[in-house]
Amino acid sequence: MNITKNKFILLFLCLILLLIASFFLALSYGNAQIPLDSIADIVINHLVYGIKSNDENGALYDIIWLLRMPRIILAICVGAGLSVCGVVMQAIVKNPLADPYILGISSGASLGATAAVLLGIGSTLGENFIGISAFMGALGISFLVLFIANLGGPANSVKLLLAGMALSAICSAFSSFIVYFANNMEGIQTITYWLMGSLAGANWPLLSKLVPLILICIFLLWSQAKILNLMLLGDDTAITLGYNLQIYRQSYLLITSLMIGTIVYASGVLGFVGLLIPHLVRMLIGTDHKYLIPVSALIGASFLIVCDLCCRIILPRAELPIGLLISLIGAPTFIYMMIRKTYSFGSK
Template sequence: MQRLESRGITGCFYYPIILLLLFLIAVSAVYSVSIGQVHIPFGQSMNILLHALTNGKLGSLHGIQESNSNIIFQIRMPRVIFALLIGMGLSLCGAVMQATVQNPLADPYIIGISSGASLGATIAILIGFGSFFANFGVAFGAFAGAAVTSAAVLLLSSIGGRATSVKLILSGVVIGAFCSSFSDLVIYFANNAEGVQQVAFWSMGSLAPSSWEKIPILAAVVLLGCVFFLFQHRVLNTMLLGDESAVTLGINLSIFRKIYMVLAALITGTMVAYAGTIGFVGLIVPHICRGLFGADHKRLIPATLLIGSLFMIWADILSRILIHNVDLPIGIITSVIGSPLFIYMIVKKGYKFGG
């Protein structure tokens, strides 16, 4: 267990850094609701939010236009909450997947979830399947595709014995390639230029579709998943040590792998259904946290949730301010930021997966 006892470069400053991250998330959230085509001063945004959160006990609306309050609560606040939840969910699933399959290149989409979700969304958009579910048609199609893909991967990896990390990865690659090919086939034969453009935009990831109506389901799935995995740090640590060590400790990793994969697939499928495919968050954030806080999942999971949220909030801010009056797909921003960071971590001496 020696390599899991490392506390990273933060050492005994873990809890002060956690408090600092909470403070930075709060400040970043206020700044995020302040920017846009209609600029709202930071102080006004702070007063509006404090007044709402404390039921009028703190903050003052004196001299603040009602339109500014409506812009913050009806348009920008749901987007910030979406960024928070999706940042938490992707980072959590990335950390869990990396431990589950014992692969530092694992991310929430490694078992083909994104390909399955893309296939479901493509069918919903181009064939019209989603019209039966009104505004949730694309989300339902994407989630259904992700769920079916996850089930197929688990079934395929279980054939011929217990599901190992290698079999899970290979099954995910095969199923993901099949779904991608079928999506391309649907797009090729679709006579719908507007629909194809919508599919392309959805595949890049975006927080623009966020709304208060979609938050309850997303929040319930992500937050319940976070609470569950916060108490699974011992099993996750054991997964990093390998199956042989788990046998000596009396832990059946095959069962836990299936449980964790199902839950991670549910969380990821829900996020992809609402926001599309947002890459690199689930890959890079857990690695950053391991370098800072060590590989012990008792410290890693809470830090991953907070840094993932902060990362996603700022990625969303950049997607709105880099080009004037243009809302860039957030998946482009996360990839542009994540790629150089990951390259740096690869060439950085002393960094090893698991410690």
């Protein structure tokens, strides 16, 4: 049963408060613990008075403004983006087990990163050539999925899913082929760590491009809540109502692929968020995408902030790959939710 409007507003406000609390908790804790009053002074001095640092708080300013805050904002964007992509992907293919990587986009990103590290492809693109190559791989696979799914007739949810699974297997095979014949142990270690995901590369120039893109894409998808609800009912029902879902599926797939490719560029490959969060939210509020998308975005953002904080403090003077921690948390949680599932997916 879907949530009522009044309950949604109350839940939305609570999630905003949870996000704010997670934000300041992550700012305060780490290898160096910083009091909240010092954080407030630094933020106010920077935003209101334009004071960047001085002799007394120079080191704290660097930790707060140059290291932790960009990283937390990146976690918000990645968590919200992956969660919303998971919601939309599950509606596109009408499959509750779909996530942002079910259509082969993850394997495409992995192939791009593997080719960049071990073969040097894209090295002329600059110091971020690994991320750019992964982005191009993810985006390229999304176009191939659309092309193959449209062969022999219009694309539908089943053809999209099968095309994605086939291309995922092909990309994984090519990645394994490159790794097997590459005589570069350092490169193999680099690509393995990168594919586990990390938010350590966050910086303000990156966020200036990432944040607007993720926000625009999320609001675009949120505006399509009616069509996403219709997708869960099936093509036959949509046709009787005068909607051709083929065009919408292709448009939504391109938008989500753009988001995923950008996220892969910024943080590496992070799985499970787009699978776990939508299921959790459906258990709380139902399947109406008008409420499902914003709630998923907020919970996904808070979830990734907390996960990144744990990765920074679990090991002293070291950082645990965030993808590893998410998998350790997500897999048992998802199994539990499958056993205790109390919602219906789609029209059933």
